[in-house]
Amino acid sequence: MSIRVVVPGQLFSYTDGQSRLVAEGATLGEVLEDLDRRHPGLRFRVIDEHGEIRPHVRFFINHQPALALSRALADGDELLVVGALSGG
Amino acid sequence: MDQIVLLIGTRKGAFLLHSDAGRREWRLTGPHFLGSAVHHMVLDPRDRRTLLLGTRPGHLGPTVFRSSDLGEHWQEATKPPAFAPSADTKAASVDVVFWLAPGHASEPGVWYAGTVPPGLFRSEDGGDTWQEVPGFNHELLPNLREVIGPIPGGPPLHSICIDPRDARHLYVSVSSGGTFESTDAGANWRALNRGVAADFLPDPDADVGHDPHRVALHPLAPDRLYQQNHCGIYRLDRPGDRWQRIGRAMPAEIGDIGFPIVLHPRDPDTLWVFPMDGTENWPRTSPGGKPAVYRSCDGGESWERQDNGLPRGHAWWTVKRQAFCADDAKPLGLYFGTTCGELWGSHDEGDTWLCLAEHLPEIFSVEFAAPAP
Numbered sequence: 001m002s003i004r005v006v007v008p009g010q011l012f013s014y015t016d017g018q019s020r021l022v023a024e025g026a027t028l029g030e031v032l033e034d035l036d037r038r039h040p041g042l043r044f045r046v047i048d049e050h051g052e053i054r055p056h057v058r059f060f061i062n063h064q065p066a067l068a069l070s071r072a073l074a075d076g077d078e079l080l081v082v083g084a085l086s087g088g
Numbered sequence: 089m090d091q092i093v094l095l096i097g098t099r100k101g102a103f104l105l106h107s108d109a110g111r112r113e114w115r116l117t118g119p120h121f122l123g124s125a126v127h128h129m130v131l132d133p134r135d136r137r138t139l140l141l142g143t144r145p146g147h148l149g150p151t152v153f154r155s156s157d158l159g160e161h162w163q164e165a166t167k168p169p170a171f172a173p174s175a176d177t178k179a180a181s182v183d184v185v186f187w188l189a190p191g192h193a194s195e196p197g198v199w200y201a202g203t204v205p206p207g208l209f210r211s212e213d214g215g216d217t218w219q220e221v222p223g224f225n226h227e228l229l230p231n232l233r234e235v236i237g238p239i240p241g242g243p244p245l246h247s248i249c250i251d252p253r254d255a256r257h258l259y260v261s262v263s264s265g266g267t268f269e270s271t272d273a274g275a276n277w278r279a280l281n282r283g284v285a286a287d288f289l290p291d292p293d294a295d296v297g298h299d300p301h302r303v304a305l306h307p308l309a310p311d312r313l314y315q316q317n318h319c320g321i322y323r324l325d326r327p328g329d330r331w332q333r334i335g336r337a338m339p340a341e342i343g344d345i346g347f348p349i350v351l352h353p354r355d356p357d358t359l360w361v362f363p364m365d366g367t368e369n370w371p372r373t374s375p376g377g378k379p380a381v382y383r384s385c386d387g388g389e390s391w392e393r394q395d396n397g398l399p400r401g402h403a404w405w406t407v408k409r410q411a412f413c414a415d416d417a418k419p420l421g422l423y424f425g426t427t428c429g430e431l432w433g434s435h436d437e438g439d440t441w442l443c444l445a446e447h448l449p450e451i452f453s454v455e456f457a458a459p460a461p
Contacts (some may be wrong), residue, residue, distance in 0.1 A: 010147050041164050045148035048181035049170035056147040084148035 001075045003031050008083045014039040023072075023079075028059060031079055046081065058082040074083030092415055093158065094423055094458045095139070096431065097126035100120045100449035102141055104159060111421055111435050114444045116439050120159050121145075129381055131457035132214075139457075141214045142185030142201065150185045152201070156213050158459060161389040167200050167217035169209040171225065177423070182206045187410070188215075188249035192255030202245030206232075206262045208274065228277045232265050235297055246409065247303035252309050259313070261300040264288075267315065283331035285319035298388040301347045302409040309356035314388075316361055316409070323388050334388025338363070342375050342382070342393075348412035352420060352437075357387040360394075360414075360438060361406040362424060373404040381422070381438050397441035398432070405430070410453035425451025 005021040015021060023038065025031035029051075036043035046057045051069060053059065059066040060080040061073055073079065094105040096216040101119035124145040132138040137156050146149040170182050191198025191210075201209040203220060203446075208224040211217060220226070227402030235354040242265045251257035256273040259280070266281040281298045287298050306312045311326040314334075321344045322334030326428050335344025345366030352358035365371045374380070380395035404427040415421040422434045429448035434441045 008147075010145055040166075041151070044168065044170070045145075045151065048149060049172070050174050050176075050181055052177050052181065054147075054149050 001073065003073055004076070004078045005031065005035065005081065006078065007042075007066070007081045010083045011039075011042060011081065014042040014045070023086050026072060027069065028061070028066050028071045028073065031073060032069070056084045060082045089417065089422075089458050090461045091259035091459060092417070092421075093131070093273055093459055094413075094431065094444075095129040095131065095453075095455040095457055096425060096448065096451060097129050097141070097283075097410070097453035098425075098429070098449040098451050099125050102129050102143075102159070103128040103448060105431060105445055109417065111415075111417065111433075112180070114433075116445050119160070120162070121153070125184075126452065127184055127186050128188045128453045128455070130190065130218075131459060132190050132199075132453050133191060134190060136458065138214055140188045140199060142188055144184055149341060150182055152185055152188075152215055152218070165216055165218065166210075169203055169207065169218040171207060172220060173200055180207070182207060183242055184244070186244040187246045187248060191252070192250050193252065194255055200248045200250075200258075202248055202260065204242040204244045206243055206245040206265060208245055208248070208260060208399055210274070223270065223272075223275040224268075224277060228268065233298060235294075247300065248304040249313070250304060251305070252307055255422075259303060259305060260324060261303045261315075263318070264297055264299045266296040266298040267300050267303055280324075280329060281331075283324075283333070284315070284317055285333070287319050302349045304349055304351050304359075306351050306352060306356040310357045312387075313390075314349050314351060314359055316346050318345070318366075320344045321349070321388065323347075332388075334384070335361075337384075338382065338391050339390060339393075342380075343367070346407075347409040348407055348424070350412050350414050350422065353414060353416050354420075355385075357384065358385045359388070360384075360412070360422060362412055364406045371404075372405060372406050377402045377404050379403050379405065379426075381424075381441075383438050394434075394438040395441075396439060397434075408452055410455075411451050413454050413456045415456045416458070423454050423456065425454045427451065 023034040096103040101122040103118035106115045124143045129141040132303045139155040153169040155160040182203045187202035189200045190276045199211045208221040209218045248263040249259040261267045268277045286298045303315045313324040316320040322331035338344040350360045382391045405428040407424045411422040431445040433444045
């Protein structure tokens with residue numbers, strides 16, 4: 001299942017400066033695992049050691065918030081990764 | 089010593105301040121990891137080439153980077169410090185890699201890391217992969233959490249001290265939590281807080297829950313430890329286990345509250361502190377807005393003020409626990425970074441001070457390094 005992924009500038013050091021990526025997976029968790037295989041280290045920066053989404057990171061699938069790694073995706077979906085705003 | 093480098097960690101990245109043995113001209117390089125908090129950056133004294141840095145961008149998780157060319161190139165740790173996965177939704181996750189400490193001279197490649205919330209981690213491959221020290225994280229910490237409860241912002245584990253005579257003999261400190269000792273490489277721990285005040289605890293004789301801000305072990309006299317605590321300045325001479333409050337000898341109008349403590353590497357009786365205002369609502373600024381270093385040359389029996397060259401007033405900054413260090417030159421050089429982004433240095437053991445860099449972000453840490461040529 002091919003997913004279009006858009007990552008924020010905070011992750012460019014892992015993606016060689018690319019914001020638009022492609023990854024495989026049927027759930028948010030699987031897509032992040034695949035992204036980590038392609039861009040080692042990326043997953044731990046957005047998901048903590050207990051599998052929780054880090055406090056200042058948000059995921060949107062087709063513009064809808066995705067709050068759990070079990071959230072399903074369909075072929076051609078778009079995953080948007082956002083560094084959430086937090087204070088001044 | 090061909091060159092001196094000061095390793096500066098700030099709220100917005102890392103900087104290096106270079107000089108030669110003469111220490112007359114300084115050159116600032118960086119920033120590295122601009123925009124990311126860098127809490128600690130340390131050069132491995134065993135090979136004088138491996139540089140480790142703990143960082144956390146504002147939005148992402150914490151990690152460790154390594155460099156073998158003074159920051160020209162960086163490589164991220166394959167497995168940064170992290171607690172064991174847990175299904176408990178209240179389980180702590182590492183928020184900050186706060187403290188980095190090279191291991192014993194007999195153990196090349198070994199490093200320790202202290203985190204926020206408190207956790208102790210060990211690497212045996214030069215900082216590439218990190219494992220928990222289970223005796224601390226799984227045995228001691230749960231009991232500690234029951235005693236002290238949650239701390240806003242999360243307390244750091246810091247001041248990882250290794251006895252130069254014995255790689256298995258470790259001291260670590262947690263604010264708030266206390267100072268702890270292990271003689272079996274971290275398998276078992278015991279509290280080492282007798283004699284230390286804890287004015288914020290209901291039990292003045294509590295075993296744990298104290299707030300050490302910085303603990304240092306003297307490299308030439310490893311039975312001598314000093315501590316700058318939330319509640320005073322202390323000295324401990326082992327095998328004794330009761331700290332002596334040497335801060336009582338500080339001027340009453342200054343008090344003995346502060347974050348850092350620095351030892352003279354060649355004289356166990358000489359040390360420096362940087363007092364801050366700990367009155368009423370704890371401004372954590374220089375007392376009266378007049379910053380000064382205080383030196384003792386007799387193990388804390390007496391103190392002298394050293395402020396020649398420092399601002400005479402309206403300087404409302406302070407110096408954090410990792411932001412004051414010494415080099416190993418003769419006469420000894422001292423360096424501290426301020427919460428307002430200034431780097432001050434003295435090349436006469438604190439008698440006079442010069443501003444070596446300014447306009448940096450808030451400085452978290454300053455470490456001396458003498459890289460291999």
